[in-house]
Amino acid sequence: xxxxxxxxxxxxxxxxxxxxxxxxxxxxxxxxxxxxxxxxxxxxxxxxxxxxxxxxxxxxxxxxxxxxxxxxxxxxxxxxxxxxxxxxxxxxxxxxxxxxxxxxxxxxxxxxxxxxxxxxxxxxxxxxxxxxxxxxxxxxxxxxxxxxxxxxxxxxxxxxxxxxxxxxxxxxxxxxxxxxxxxxxxxxxxxxxxxxxxxxxxxxxxxxxxxxxxxxxxxxxxxxxxxxxxxxxxxxxxxxxxxxxxxxxxxxxxxxxxxxxxxxxxxxxxxxxxxxxxxxxxxxxxxxxxxxxxxxxxxxxxxxxxxxxxxxxxxxxxxxxxxxxxxxxxxxxxxxxxxxxxxxxxxxxxxxxxxxxxxxxxxxxxxxxxxxxxxxxxxxxxxxxxxxxxxxxxxxxxxxxxxxxxxxxxxxxxxxxxxxxxxx
Ligand SMILES: *[C@@H]1O[C@H](CO)[C@@H](O)[C@H](O)[C@H]1NC(C)=O
Ligand SMILES: *[C@@H]1O[C@H](CO)[C@@H](O)[C@H](O)[C@H]1NC(C)=O
Ligand SMILES: *[C@@H]1O[C@H](CO)[C@@H](O)[C@H](O)[C@H]1NC(C)=O
Numbered sequence: 001x002x003x004x005x006x007x008x009x010x011x012x013x014x015x016x017x018x019x020x021x022x023x024x025x026x027x028x029x030x031x032x033x034x035x036x037x038x039x040x041x042x043x044x045x046x047x048x049x050x051x052x053x054x055x056x057x058x059x060x061x062x063x064x065x066x067x068x069x070x071x072x073x074x075x076x077x078x079x080x081x082x083x084x085x086x087x088x089x090x091x092x093x094x095x096x097x098x099x100x101x102x103x104x105x106x107x108x109x110x111x112x113x114x115x116x117x118x119x120x121x122x123x124x125x126x127x128x129x130x131x132x133x134x135x136x137x138x139x140x141x142x143x144x145x146x147x148x149x150x151x152x153x154x155x156x157x158x159x160x161x162x163x164x165x166x167x168x169x170x171x172x173x174x175x176x177x178x179x180x181x182x183x184x185x186x187x188x189x190x191x192x193x194x195x196x197x198x199x200x201x202x203x204x205x206x207x208x209x210x211x212x213x214x215x216x217x218x219x220x221x222x223x224x225x226x227x228x229x230x231x232x233x234x235x236x237x238x239x240x241x242x243x244x245x246x247x248x249x250x251x252x253x254x255x256x257x258x259x260x261x262x263x264x265x266x267x268x269x270x271x272x273x274x275x276x277x278x279x280x281x282x283x284x285x286x287x288x289x290x291x292x293x294x295x296x297x298x299x300x301x302x303x304x305x306x307x308x309x310x311x312x313x314x315x316x317x318x319x320x321x322x323x324x325x326x327x328x329x330x331x332x333x334x335x336x337x338x339x340x341x342x343x344x345x346x347x348x349x350x351x352x353x354x355x356x357x358x359x360x361x362x363x364x365x366x367x368x369x370x371x372x373x374x375x376x377x378x379x380x381x382x383x384x385x386x387x388x389x390x391x392x393x394x395x396x397x398x399x400x401x402x403x404x405x406x407x408x409x410x411x412x413x414x415x416x417x418x419x420x421x422x423x424x
Contacts (some may be wrong), residue, residue, distance in 0.1 A: 041208045043201035045231045051208055053233055053250050057184070057218045059329040060134035061287050062320070064313065065254055065296035066124075067139050067262040070146045070163070072301040073110040079263025079298070082107045082144040107144070111157070114146075116164035119303025121175035127305060128176075131313035132320035134328070136176060137186050137294060140169050164303075183213060186236075187222045195224025195231075204232070220252070234292070242282075246289050246332055253286045256296035257312050264298035264306070273308055276315040277358075277414045283316065283327070284356050284415060288345035290332045322383040322411045326354035326419070335370040340397075344368065353420045354382075364404060366418065369397035376422035383411030388418065 041047045071079040076096055078084065085093035086107060097105065128136055141147045141154075149169040150160030159168045173180055185207070187200075195201060200223035208214055221232035229237040234250040241253055256262050257279070259272050279295065286293040295316070297309040320327060330347035333354075338344035343358040344366075355368055379388045379400055389401040400418060410416070 041205045043205040045201065048201060048204050048208065049231055051233075054216050054218055056216065057135075057234060057292065058250055061292055061327050061330070062131075062133055062283065062316070063135040063137055063252075063292060063294045064128045064131060064133040065137045065256070065262075065294045067142070067256075067264075067296060067298045068168070068303075069139055069142045069148060069263070070107070070110050070114050070144065071142065071263045072298065073113045075264050075266045075301065077265065077267075078261040079139075079142060081263075108157075111146070111162040114159070114163035114301050116159070116166060116168060116301070116303040119164070119166075119168065119171075119299075121172045124172060124299075124305065125175040127310060127313060131317040132324060133295075133313075135184060136172070137184060138169060138172060143189055183216050183218060185217065185219045187220060187232075190222035190224050190227055193224060195227055198224060200224050200227070242285070243289055243291075246336055247291075250290065250292075252292040252294050253282065254294040254296065255282065256298075257309055258296075258298065262296050262298060264300050270308075274312070276312060279312060279316060280319050280415050281358060284345050284358070287327050287330060288332060288336045288347055288356070319412050319415065323356065323415070323417045325349070325382060326356055326417045330354065338368060338370055340369045341367060346370070351421065353423055354417050355420065356415055356417045358415045360402065360416070364402045366400040366402055367396055367398070368400065371398055371420050371423040373398060374422050374424060378421045380419050382417040382419060 041051060067079050069079070071081045074081050074096070077093060081093070084090045085097065101109075138148065140149060141151075145154060145157055146162075147154045147158040149158065149167050151158045156162060159166055170180065204219065204223070207217055207219070211217065219233040221228050221230065221235045221237070223232050229235050234252055235241075235247070236252055236254060240255045241251065243251070255274075257274050258265065258268050259274055261268070283293045283295075295313070297305055297313065299305050326347050326349075330349045333346040333348040335346050338346070338355070341357070345356050345358075347354045347356070353371055355366070355371070357366060361367070373390075373392055377390070379390050380386065381388060381403060384403055384405075386403075388403065391399050393399055402416075407413075
């Protein structure tokens with residue numbers, strides 16, 4: 001996995017970056033290094049938007065999002081704790097502070113309790129790898145300004161001066177890959193001001209033309225008011241964006257295992273935790289529609305990832321270990337959602353077509369209307385040996401006989417993939 005970090009940046013533009021009152025997340029990715037033809041971009045949207053997206057991002061398909069910072073200390077409500085408490089003065093936050101902290105306790109007083117004492121970046125890296133993630137996006141700086149690296153412009157409000165006394169971004173980056181170069185900048189907070197306020201186009205033209213990561217870096221679309229879903233690299237549009245048909249621009253769905261927060265909350269109930277089948281279902285739909293899926297967890301202030309999040313991540317990893325062939329480096333097929341069986345989503349790779357189905361038909365026959373068979377058609381199920389029998393029916397289309405297996409022999413419990421070769 002590609003590592004994240006900021007120290008390798010030249011001082012000037014790095015300062016510009018750090019001064020942005022945005023949520024900046026630097027990502028890490030495993031990738032194919034593909035040099036882009038050298039060309040200069042000018043600091044305007046038509047030029048910046050014309051940059052081809054480095055290929056690694058589309059091939060990666062699945063990433064892990066990590067919200068971690070001082071908000072992980074109160075670990076209550078959401079990662080916007082500071083804003084809900086001090087900015088909006090929500091009564092439940094006033095009550096929570098009154099009940100649990102001495103009078104006069106400030107948000108900054110949480111800083112020293114952000115210890116990261118049990119943070120072992122290699123363990124995180126191993127977990128994310130086992131989850132099948134190809135990139136990691138960490139909150140290097142959330143909206144209250146605390147930086148998870150020793151930022152020279154966030155004096156006394158960063159993870160080296162306060163709390164862990166460690167460079168958390170750098171350590172995780174090293175564990176992910178022996179490099180210090182950010183590959184992905186996930187900008188946020190764009191609703192606060194126009195892109196001209198942050199000089200976003202100046203920053204991006206430097207990033208694409210002259211930065212040490214100019215060939216591989218990927219950015220999102222939150223660079224100022226009205227940029228989201230219109231300008232930048234790939235599109236996040238709104239949080240948890242879920243298009244219903246194939247967009248014509250690369251996009252990413254970001255979502256959180258905890259349905260109500262991105263940061264860790266001690267008050268999370270089991271019913272707040274997204275089901276494994278829903279996570280896998282969203283991953284399939286997202287990839288079928290050409291998107292990447294960025295799944296969030298919130299570690300504790302100690303740097304632990306609680307077992308329920310580990311369990312969900314490992315479930316995705318187990319599913320991908322069988323079905324990853326239909327996901328990684330796949331492309332949308334000419335049909336995304338099967339017309340007559342809306343539990344079937346398609347992807348493709350080269351001449352292979354993958355039909356991922358979310359319900360096992362009771363009669364053991366999977367009926368597909370979109371693929372057109374030929375004299376060379378061959379069909380198999382990922383994770384199962386041998387070809388499957390199939391036939392065509394003039395009224396119904398393709399009928400695939402699914403293997404009759406005891407539950408213990410079925411490779412995954414939810415969502416199976418048939419691979420079709422020699423179909424049109
Ligand atoms: C963003 O769009 C809204 C609605 O169209 C418009 O009122 C506003 O001026 C735009 N802001 C910028 C910075 O372009
Ligand atoms: C944008 O650039 C101008 C001119 O160099 C500078 O005065 C201003 O501070 C910059 N804005 C930000 C948010 O850094
Ligand atoms: C698919 O559904 C449509 C509409 O319900 C129906 O008219 C058509 O016969 C179905 N086709 C097949 C092959 O089942």
